[in-house]
Amino acid sequence: MTSTLGFAVLSLLARRELTGYELAQQMKRPVGYFWHAHHSQIYPELARLESAELVRHTVIDGAGPRDTKRYTITAAGMEALRAFVASDFEPQPVRDLETLKIWSIWTVDPDAAVLLVEQLREVHRERLETYRRELAELTSGGTAEDPSHPDFGSWLTLEGGVRNRAAALEWCDWMLTQLRRPGAVTRSRAPDRR
């Protein structure tokens, strides 16, 4: 009944109360690493969740031309989130542009291919660094190892992110060795060895 966006919102509100604006900001960092949404989606979604009594709001002081609303998750909302987390995995449809590009890398010349992989490598490298920084910050708190603390979820997620990006980096390096392998540059199409 509740949409996936609804669960993303509940996941955030389960950790602490937030305004719609703050929710939209959180969708950039750190939640943005695995979930993204615009404010134009969030405000109507909050209204839907409220009519289903999964969240509740109180009006607080704020700078905007309209009332600033602070949202809290209800007991029913917490229960809905728990049920969602415990529910069976249904494979999600994937649409991965990066892999699509690599899959079609044979269509471009070797220089462009190297550039492509180097760009990809840089994206993964930067993200790996970010995750490592956040992980160090998180584990210094001491709350991460308590399985009933929100930080436990952040810990597992960040650790997964680090492992994932480290593997991706190694993959990029491996691809670069394949692209630079002697003989790889000389292509069947380019008869420049005569």
Next chain:
Amino acid sequence: MTSTLGFAVLSLLARRELTGYELAQQMKRPVGYFWHAHHSQIYPELARLESAELVRHTVIDGAGPRDTKRYTITAAGMEALRAFVASDFEPQPVRDLETLKIWSIWTVDPDAAVLLVEQLREVHRERLETYRRELAELTSGGTAEDPSHPDFGSWLTLEGGVRNRAAALEWCDWMLTQLRRPGAVTRSRAPDRR
């Protein structure tokens, strides 16, 4: 101008001619590992690509009530695909339900948490096996190491898939040790030690 779906279709047609029906089938395996689309999207997309002269069709014999059409990529289509592959990476919006669930794992009891991770582990394990099988099949051909051959793209992609899933499997095992760690089961909420 061309949509991401359009490039996914071109990626397939660059490898060989296909009917719309075959394209929809390919979106399950192997392309379905990183791209997914329904036939109801594909048929209109083919029409759009054709009006942009990136693909072309000829009518062939077929079993359906309408004409069966075999689509071929044009030179312009190949050029558009090449330009797309060589274009800069723009970070795609992510929506990862699996990570969202792990991020909220602290909301459920330890048994449910272990079950969740075990399910996730199984998904990754199965996918890893599939990738390994396909990789073995592919590398036995001898064409995979030629950077201008379509199999080169498949090779890099599958290798990435294997590395990615192997890392994910290890991550799941690590999470299970964290969840089964002595002290992890005894939670602050459950005062059963008195």
Next chain:
DNA sequence: AGCTTCATGTAACGCGTTACATGATTAC
């Protein structure tokens, strides 16, 4: 006789993106 595969298309609906709209306060 009924299910699956081949083979293409349209239609309704929902989710996601981009743009429009408002207006106060703080920083440069």
Next chain:
DNA sequence: GTAATCATGTAACGCGTTACATGAAGCT
């Protein structure tokens, strides 16, 4: 003064999902 931040909302549009539609050939 002008831009950014805070703070909420609506509207138009496009992409993706689900369902409807048609009909032959082959399998159980």
